[in-house]
Amino acid sequence: MLNERLEHLTDYPFDRLRSLLDPLDPPSGLEPLALSIGEPKGETPALLTEVLTANGADWNRYPPIDGTPDLREAIGDWLVGRYDLPELDPHLCVMPVAGTREALFLAGILSVPEKIKDSKPYVLIPNPFYQVYLGAAVFSGAEPYYLPATRETGFQPDLAAVDPEILEKTALVILCSPANPQGSVAGPERLREAIALARRYGFTLIFDECYSEIYGQTPPPGGLRAAADLGEGLDNVLVFNSLSKRSGAPGLRSGFAAGDAALISKFRRLRAYSAATVPLPIMAASAALWRDEAHVEINRNHYRGLFDAADSIIGSDFGYRRPGGGFFLWLDVADGEAAARKLWQEAALRVIPGAYLARTGADGVNPGQAYIRVALVHDRATVETALNRLVGVLR
């Protein structure tokens, strides 16, 4: 069974990228720059180190799997403030996790029954997508079903267009807004529509909102606000968020799931038997970071500057438009693999071909094929150097 499932997962994007580029030499005399990984390169907030140090005596204690009450409250308060929610019981509806990566994976096991209507259940994921979604689908024994998120659909999946026969057999849907890789933001109507479908067909709906705090002018709407607008509680809905992007601290491994109290309760039991706990000093630092917006505003302004640079260097070439959120450029270069090879060989830039972040869908098309994803995660001068090299080679 394990081997059979692993067969689905042979082509992890970064392994493929190494196979593509490592045999090739970048030009001598140019410093190689990696724009392939979405890892913020800035300094982490001073607050993080201060609180970690102040709680250093707690490294010798096993942390509670469900997080400290203080961290749950800090996250709950943040959610209520950020999304103007009427109420949210943090002790029933919030679960701290060791990064959302592990929680996304476990969400498959949480949500997928052995069969629905005598068939293998479906897990619906956007295409292209964050690769752990596929891990969640495959290791829960479900059939992954890819929802195209292309220019034609506003780079967000159109869940309402899915055949009702598929939705009848769907156990889990994962949506991502702002999206990795396209930066597209789902509007409130799409969020409400997805929740209504989750309730009509009885599937778990996860909104992956980990890029929610990296935006231009307008804060992206969120799944819990959409549920509040529908006014029927939080049934079927979980939102996931993380300090990795908001606080530029991917190494902290700290995030949360929040929403439907019944799902959170099952999730806690599942995690008690499986998942990594978040160490106490990290929980203390996380609570302080969720309570502080000053460092987030600095972080957001930094990314605004990087997109200003992209606007002026790239203009409207490669189908570029400033995305609603996140820190990726999703550029239409006709053949993403050829462009990635050329950028490495001629400009010492590592970017990831869009096809590696997507799969061939039921229509026989890989929606990432024409694209490259460029992560804007360095300081502004480095990003300007990289983008000037990029347009010099591809224009």
Ligand SMILES: Cc1ncc(COP(=O)(O)O)c(C=O)c1O
């Ligand atoms: C769309 C998306 N979801 C989830 C994650 C996982 O983030 P973390 O595990 O750091 O919370 C990432 C990380 O890159 C991501 O891009």
